[in-house]
Amino acid sequence: MSAQISFPVESLAGPRTVTLAYERRGAGEPLLLLHGIGHHWQAWEPVLDVLAVERDVVAVDLPGFGASPALLAPLAYDLETVVPVLGAFCAALGIERPHVAGNSLGGLLALRLGREKLVRSVTALSPAGFWSQAERRYAFTTLRAMRGAALAMPVPLIERLSRSAAGRTALTSTIYARPGRRSPQATVAETLALRGATGFHQTLAAGRTVLFADDVPAVPVTVAWGTRDRLLLRRQGVRAKHTLPDARLVRLPGCGHVPMNDDPALVARVILDGSAGTTGSGGSAGRSGGAG
Structure with a gap:
């Protein structure tokens, strides 16, 4: 803990x-x-x-x-x-x-x-x-999409996807080159962390410049x-x-x-x-x- x-x-x-x-x-x-x-x-x-x-x-x-x-x-x-x-x-x-x-x-x-x-x-x-600037916009767009997907998925779906290598790839391949190596428990936890990140939008907004x-x-x-x-x-x-x-x-x-x-x-x-x-x-x- x-x-x-x-x-x-x-x-x-x-x-x-x-x-x-x-x-x-x-x-x-x-x-x-x-x-x-x-x-x-x-x-x-x-x-x-x-x-x-x-x-x-x-x-x-x-x-x-x-x-x-x-x-x-x-x-x-x-x-x-x-x-x-x-x-x-x-x-x-x-x-x-x-x-x-x-x-x-x-x-x-x-x-x-x-x-x-x-x-x-x-x-x-x-x-x-x-x-x-183009690379920053691409990165921020991708991050917003990841956050939106995490918010949209019910927790049971996240848990179900995390049980297979293909599902973990769908959830985390944007940030990992080998997403299948991530454990199911870690995949669920980090997806929920992305959902619950209260500082996400403010941090992204502060990064524009x-x-x-x-x-x-x-x-x-x-x-x-x-x-x-x-x-x-x-x-x-x-x-x-x-x-x-x-x-x-x-x-x-x-x-x-x-x-x-x-x-x-x-x-x-x-x-x-x-x-x-x-x-x-x-x-x-x-x-x-x-x-x-």
Whole structure:
């Protein structure tokens, strides 16, 4: 069972209490894990125990996702609000400058945490924010369609579909290259998490003007992209490398947008290498190489 912690965050109308759910395992240097929009901390479950052998791992449900309640007004779901919320969350747990790994929205947040010097290292898996306007519109349209489908399906239908590889493919092939590997229980849980994501529309609206255009100096950065990412196309990784010239750019062969389930061993190695301070231009980890 995950835990919850509440802490104050300043707003224009005075302090507001934020409550976040999280899972914490392992020992070693702290590592914060951030999921993508509509997901929950359990997206990291395929790699969590491997990471916990070497790191004090904290996987958090972002505000308005998973078991974390919605933000209280006037707190918004933009980067200028959520990044300080995550900083306050770490402080509440007694964690100082953790390593951070994030996927999609979580990757974007990880990079912003790095730019604010709130973390020791950044590993961003298919991070948002390196899109063209056409690519952003495509991604947002796809995400809205996924959310609409999840809301429209009765729970018994979701449960029935999750029992077969074909059904899991129908439910999750947009984000996984190997959806049949996802367990029935995990497929049901993440579909219900997408249905119940109270922060979904506000987060998507806040992302309309987001473009990550600044370097992250003095912090080791790894950017990794799945070769079969159908949501944020892998050419966005090349743009990320131009924006972050000192970052290590890693290709994840055969992986989709949420690669932790497609190749847990490779993704865990990329994160552990990144949080060990491995740097270099266009380096590789495991079976990975330069993205293209």
